[in-house]
Amino acid sequence: MAVAYELRCRDCGKRFKNDPLSSCDECFSPLEVVYDMDAAKRTFTRESIAGGPASMWRYQSLLPVPEDYAAPTPAGWTPLLEAPRLAKRIGAKNLFIKNDAVCLPTLSFKDRVVSVALANAKIFGFDTVGCSSTGNLANAVAAQAVRMGFKTYILVPADLEPAKILNTQVYGATLVRVEGNYDHVNRLSSQIAERFHWGFVNVNLRPYYAEGSKTVGYEIAEQLGWRLPDNVVVPMAGGSLITKIRKAFKELVELGLVAEKQVRFFGAQATGCSPISTAVKAGSDIIEPQRPNTIARSLAIGNPADGPYAARAIRDSGGWAEDVSDVEIVSAIQELAETEGVFTETAGGVTTAVTARLYAHGRISPDDVTVSCITGNGLKTTDALAGKYEAERTIRPRMADFEEFVAQHEVRGIVVDDMVSGELVGGEYVR
């Protein structure tokens, strides 16, 4: 049985039937999807979820799609990894990584939101879809749109990472590089969606798009054995994801699927674009726009659409927000890869560096169950690591050369590893 849903104005509460709308026509506030929660109590159960597919569509009955909708792409159900080696380095004990760097089909959490948005683009009868994007959304829209038969126009800032541009073009999408930052691109997208009557996933399909983010929260709870964590650390660009994970946890509590618990939410931004963390530190929900200047381009939104809501979600939960420098971001990318085998893009470097700082500053207790959300894959932003690794010298295909190589490498390795977890005893390295 499908759970009924409709749109509701966040501010004045005016109700709307399901249409491609983003703003209330009375107070111009944003719209969101609301469900018949009484019906959900009957259909959204642990048993029904467990019987669903190994994808985000196991939660289909509490997503804004019809009951018989068959998603063409199995996004979501990404690993929740224990991170003991990273935890040891940063002074944590119960640290988990929600690894959306391996989300299908394009290796970022945006695959989730696009799945729901394009389902609704089909329902509303659009033949052309598009988005404004800092890269990951562009990749996800391009890949999924081609499987659903849409024409696709995607607008991005002109200076986007080359891999993200290529990963959009390869699917045949029409890419429009705009001279400006994401905020310029976003404004133009709003105008285009109105003028051309296309389905822009983060404009006139946004209420539906945003619901896809909820599945990150559902999965965290289910993968923890149907319990909520103590803390969640979430990267913030537009600010939507952190609010939607919170919404997911609240829904699970209301439906009786997890025990009620005060989960604290922590937001992560780059110092070069930190309008939300700046507001949180000032104790305010008022977001002052910034000019982005950071290597974390996927988070480089100077005027975040959901910024006020993100700041409020953080404050109301008893959490905090932090921002970190580009140097820290790169170091954290390396740290996460070297300790846990997770290669993240710059946004994940932001999240990891902020997580470490939260422990260092005592904002998170070492014993807390904490989930750090990694939302994108490092293969898309390898340019951030340019110059960080020397090319190893070559050897001839001879055992003697290899033995010499190993001897030199181990000497270097002792110095490096000793700083991590081993120690030198009588001139010999002992782990």
Place this chain on the structure above:
Amino acid sequence: MSVRVLLPNAFQKHTNGAKEIESKAANLPQLIEEIEVSFPALKQHLRDSDGQLRRFINFYVNDEDIRFLGNEKYSFQDGDEVLVIPSIAGGSSSCLNALGASLCSCCSYCGRENCLCDI
């Protein structure tokens, strides 16, 4: 001196379908007043219960967010194109004091402490 003001679809229910106007306003406050005079039905929707312009309505001048141009202090130039665009999402100022500090932790939409609103 004249500027061209482009209005969003969301306004048109209150503007008899008008999508743009020519204005002689010298700055943003004057422009807002002029819009309200031209379209009285829009006035009660543009401002919140305190009479403040709703924060999720954005103004751009020739592609630039007016907040980066000085906001209310910016003087319109002849031929400026002004875009009015609601945020895709927005903010709420209820339960905040004049400095933006929180006065309580209730939901700004439903008023409950532990609500299910998406904030």
